[in-house]
Amino acid sequence: MLASRTGRISLLFVAVALACLGVADIAVTTQNPWAELQRLMSGFLTPDFTAVDDLGTAFLRTLSYAFTGVALGAVAGFFLSLVFNSRVVRTFCAFIRAIHEIFWALIFLQCFGIHPLSGVLAIAIPFAGIFAKVYSEIIEESDPLSARVLPWGTGRLARYCFTRIPEAWPHLRTYTAYRLECGLRSSAVLGFIGLPTLGFYLESAFSQGYYSQVGALLILFYLLIATMRFWLRPRLIPVYVLGAPFFLGDGLPIMWGNVTRFFTEDIVPRPLREGEGWEGLQPWLMDILTTEALPGIWNTLILTQIALVATGILALLAFPLISPHFFGPKRRTGGHLLLVIARSTPEYMLAYILLQIWGPSMLPAVVALALHNGGIIGHLIGRMSGEIPMRPNAPVGINRYAYEVVPRVYPPFLAFLFYRWEIIMRETAILGILGITTLGFYVEGAIQEIRLDRAMVLILITALLNIGVDALSRRIRAYLRLKTRPTCEA
Amino acid sequence: MRWILITLLATLTAFTQANAETLYFTAIPDEDETRLEERFSKVADYLADELDVDVRFVPVKSYAASVTAFRNNQVQLAWFGGLSGVRARDRVDGAEAIAQGVEDQEFRSYFIANTGTGIEKADELPGTVQGKTLAFGSRGSTSGRLMPEYYIRQRFGQPPEDVFSRVGFSGNHTRTVALVESGAYQVGALNYTVWDKLVEEGDVDTDKVRVIWKSPTYPDYQWTIRGDVNERFGDGFKERVKEALLSMEDPELLESFPRSGFIPASNDDYSTIREVGQETGLLD
Structure with a gap:
């Protein structure tokens, strides 16, 4: 194992995670976690679809926020992808996608208040950054031949629209549809911070112990995601996108003066606002750094590393469930169901549920991150393993797993895992809002104290941390000679 | 391409719907939502009757969101706690604590x-x-x-x-x-x-x-109103809101808070809260 680069790097990450586990707080703090779990389960068994009078509104808003946000993001991302070879644009896109949707929403809630615009922009902006990057990569990989035969002097936009894009179209379409699913998850989660989507009602039901309502909401959410391929037909998409803005609801009127005030006063560091100048700024920054940023970064890193390795282990354990080399079609259906539930539940929602059961510590966060991300990677690897030809006399059972299949899927597995490293970290920071002391905990604290200048500094630090991990992950993937962009980007 | 433009336009029109003069109010989400909803829908009906304007209750998910909504003039009246009230009035010129519960003098x-x-x-x-x-x-x-x-x-x-x-x-x-x-x-x-x-x-x-x-006692909850309501709802509106709150006598309504009645309050009543806030570092 030590002889190969992949082996050494894997062991290094496992060792780091074990060390982190030693200093992490992973206690179960509720006295009777099983009773709580039982109540939740009974809620699933006795879902009450009549109790939430706004059930329809919840789903309508969730869908319309997702469609409008993703559509705006895709349009903006498309135009950005045309100029993605500019360094400035690349950096800008890396920056806007390094800030999580929930952080964007927290920012916009300060300017626009509880208004659909806050939610739509919170989805559209980071999605634009992601779309720009992936669209440009997809277009880059398309066949350049037809573009070359165009006469000299053909404009850039025309060249793109008539040659490169038609070539790349199927990939662009698949990817956009996939992001729509992500958008639905993001939209649902935005409810947890006060926008009128699914999370809003889920949080209300949970915090008051109405488990049958929780059951109803979750069951409908899974149905919505599981049936996506039936109702999300390419031809219907324009209809959805056109219709969505009309179902956003009206919210409270926006006062534009607030937007100006947000930029010219709220986020200006207090020492500058109060005229203490640069001398005052330094102690102010040092205070944030030592009391909030450093502990936040430390805990974010610890949690990320544990969750990354846990995700890897879970994915390796889970992929045989849907692999034809191990199970027949019937059992695989069960496996698919498990993985669909795991990957379609947003981490934030899972962590929220597990926190109710186990109490506040890093444990619910680790499990939530591992389940969601492990579900995604397990699904991708399982599907990929089906394509591996197996000789007729190949061993079966554990030997087939350990000596035939895993070695073959290990490189793509690592590529997926490192690809998700940055995503896991982005999510880890956010889970702080639930009370785990990662960076999000301090951002939420600053916002609750209406110290938006502090919140802004902490959000910037979180973004830089994400950009750093993204760069590191790319270097590791290059060092391991892994494909830098897994084909099915998740 | 055309549907993209139409979407953008549709989005913009959806965003610019104007509202008629409605008094919006909010409250800190200090209890179960069912309780809040029950309490404040009654208050909304009561105020609408007394003031002769549309009154709408805006539920929020966090204390900060209620302060932000007040500050952003998306609500004009709020039932704040001691600390959230100080935070809100610090950020809105002319905002005034107009009424508190009898119990809030010695909370x-x-x-x-x-x-x-x-x-x-x-x-x-x-x-x-x-x-x-x-x-x-x-x-x-x-x-x-x-x-x-x-x-x-x-x-x-x-x-x-x-x-x-x-x-x-x-x-x-x-x-x-x-x-x-x-x-x-x-x-x-x-x-x-x-x-x-x-x-x-x-x-x-x-x-x-x-x-x-x-614990020993301290001042707490109060109704706070923005300073610019008279310009928006007509002269003497602030006084009328205050009167309406002070004359709230329906036992069912009061029980939902629970308060035995409302009495006049002023910004100065909350100076202890400000001092304690500054001492603990929760206020600047």
């Missing part, structure tokens, strides 16, 4: 503990709470965060994080009781009226959780 926090801890009720905050886990209410709460933190610092000379082994935020007072009752946290600090009401209605198992200390 208290209760410290409660899971009976499994064996902590007994005492005249001062028991020393045995040290090393236990503590649940505050919301981060922005006066009776569930600011004042308890102040008394903990006074009693032990240390911030709560150093006195307790774990400090968390439940979100609201009802939830604090639930968490201490279930044992998720060993000790909790909350609004005394919420506790009394839960006990009275039998919604808490007093064999599992009990009060271990009652």
